[in-house]
Amino acid sequence: xxxxxxxxxxxxxxxxxxxxxxxxxxxxxxxxxxxxxxxxxxxxxxxxxxxxxxxxxxxxxxxxxxxxxxxxxxxxxxxxxxxxxxxxxxxxxxxxxxxxxxxxxxxxxxxxxxxxxxxxxxxxxxxxxxxxxxxxxxxxxxxxxxxxxxxxxxxxxxxxxxxxxxxxxxxxxxxxxxxxxxxxxxxxxxxxxxxxxxxxxxxxxxxxxxxxxxxxxxxxxxxxxxxxxxxxxxxxxxxxxxxxxxxxxxxxxxxxxxxxxxxxxxxxxxxxxxxxxxxxxxxxxxxxxxxxxxxxxxxxxxxxxxxxxxxxxxxxxxxxxxxxxxxxxxxx
Numbered sequence: 309x310x311x312x313x314x315x316x317x318x319x320x321x322x323x324x325x326x327x328x329x330x331x332x333x334x335x336x337x338x339x340x341x342x343x344x345x346x347x348x349x350x351x352x353x354x355x356x357x358x359x360x361x362x363x364x365x366x367x368x369x370x371x372x373x374x375x376x377x378x379x380x381x382x383x384x385x386x387x388x389x390x391x392x393x394x395x396x397x398x399x400x401x402x403x404x405x406x407x408x409x410x411x412x413x414x415x416x417x418x419x420x421x422x423x424x425x426x427x428x429x430x431x432x433x434x435x436x437x438x439x440x441x442x443x444x445x446x447x448x449x450x451x452x453x454x455x456x457x458x459x460x461x462x463x464x465x466x467x468x469x470x471x472x473x474x475x476x477x478x479x480x481x482x483x484x485x486x487x488x489x490x491x492x493x494x495x496x497x498x499x500x501x502x503x504x505x506x507x508x509x510x511x512x513x514x515x516x517x518x519x520x521x522x523x524x525x526x527x528x529x530x531x532x533x534x535x536x537x538x539x540x541x542x543x544x545x546x547x548x549x550x551x552x553x554x555x556x557x558x559x560x561x562x563x564x565x566x567x568x569x570x571x572x573x574x575x576x577x578x579x580x581x582x583x584x585x586x587x588x589x590x591x592x593x594x595x596x597x598x599x600x601x602x603x604x605x606x607x608x609x610x611x612x613x614x615x616x617x618x619x620x621x622x623x624x625x626x627x628x629x630x631x632x633x634x635x636x637x638x639x640x
Contacts, residue, residue: 309457310499311418312337313366315405316426320348325428326364327356332453338366339426340409342374368408374400384411389510389517389589403508406518413502420463422456425496431474431535455535458631463499463530465626470506470527471519472499474535490531491620492613493519497537510593512586516609520594528618559584567610569602583607 314325316339329337341349346367353361368374373384384407392398406423413421431452463472473494495515506525510517519529563569563580566587570578587607590598594611601610 309334309336309453310420310422310460311413311416312422312424313340313409313413314338314424314426315340315402315409316345316349317342317402317405318345319426320345320352323349323352323426325424325426326353326358328428328431328452330358332451334453335364338364338409338412340366340368340405340412342370342405343367366409366412368405368412370404373404373408384408384507386507387509389593390512390585392511399511401511401514403510403514406508406514410500410502410508413500419501419503420460421500421502423498423500425539427539428497428537429539431537450535452535459532459534460499462628462631465622465628465631466528466530467621467623468526468528469620470501470504470522470525470529472530473497473532474537475531475533476537476539488533491528491618492531493611494529494531495519496539510589513589513609516590516598516611517593520590520597520611523613523616523618524594528620530620563602563607566607567599567601578605580606 312325312329312334314323314337316323323339326337326339329335339349339353346365349365350361353364358364373386384404386400386403386407388394388400409423410421431450459472459474463469471494474497476496493516498515504522504527506518506521508514508518509521522529560572560575560580563575563584564572569575584600584607587600587609590609590611591600597612597615599610599612600607602608603610
């Protein structure tokens with residue numbers, strides 16, 4: 309299985325993603341952290357029973373990847389893509405850490421690598437099982453490493469795949485068609501083709517922008533529901549970007565102007581604070597396919613992936629005969 313890189317910031321007490329791979333005997337995983345967090349993560353992994361915890365930590369150089377980050381001192385292609393630009397004390401978002409982990413993978417000679425969020429709480433067999441209410445102990449019945457490896461075999465048969473993912477539990481419920489694959493976005497559990505030079509950019513909604521950057525350049529992103537993962541709700545945990553999101557002050561009357569926005573009173577009772585600027589970024593960068601709307605009880609992005617033509621292309625001589633599980637994959 310390809311190496312797993314897990315960018316994490318100020319969450320040493322709540323990290324959980326590594327446990328699912330460790331359980332299956334896969335030890336080629338790393339948390340990518342800033343220098344000030346390093347000691348706390350060593351301690352947390354040691355307390356979790358991980359041998360040689362330092363082996364599982366990669367510390368990136370914030371002077372190169374993060375601070376100060378402006379267009380004249382920016383070797384890695386990161387941009388804020390909002391009106392704030394560089395401002396001391398204002399978050400850059402996770403983009404710099406994600407650019408760093410891709411460089412780590414390249415330095416290790418890896419053409420592909422997995423990037424996962426740090427707070428995955430579990431995997432389930434086939435996202436559609438979730439829809440039928442089959443929750444209990446699913447992860448204990450599967451070896452997720454074997455599923456990841458099978459998926460990698462599929463992905464390596466195609467010429468034009470940029471990004472690929474396993475889908476989040478909640479997102480899998482949004483699909484009306486009972487299909488195991490969709491050609492659209494990738495957000496949290498991503499396999500990155502490190503031979504493609506597309507950097508992470510944008511302070512807010514960086515994962516959405518990154519996914520669209522690949523589609524806009526003609527690559528195809530593949531999302532699978534063979535297994536689904538679960539994470540806590542957005543902004544429900546301390547650490548990460550939670551405090552930075554919540555520090556933003558949104559103008560409620562601007563929120564009311566969004567498509568599908570509820571009444572003033574409902575908005576005041578919602579968790580809207582700190583999400584409007586984030587929701588607007590994809591629309592500003594990709595107005596032909598993105599819109600800021602009211603969704604999930606807060607300002608949110610709406611992406612119209614069907615407006616972007618895409619078709620998977622098998623490599624010369626490749627076929628799916630040895631992967632019958634994937635026979636139903638759509639071509640477009």
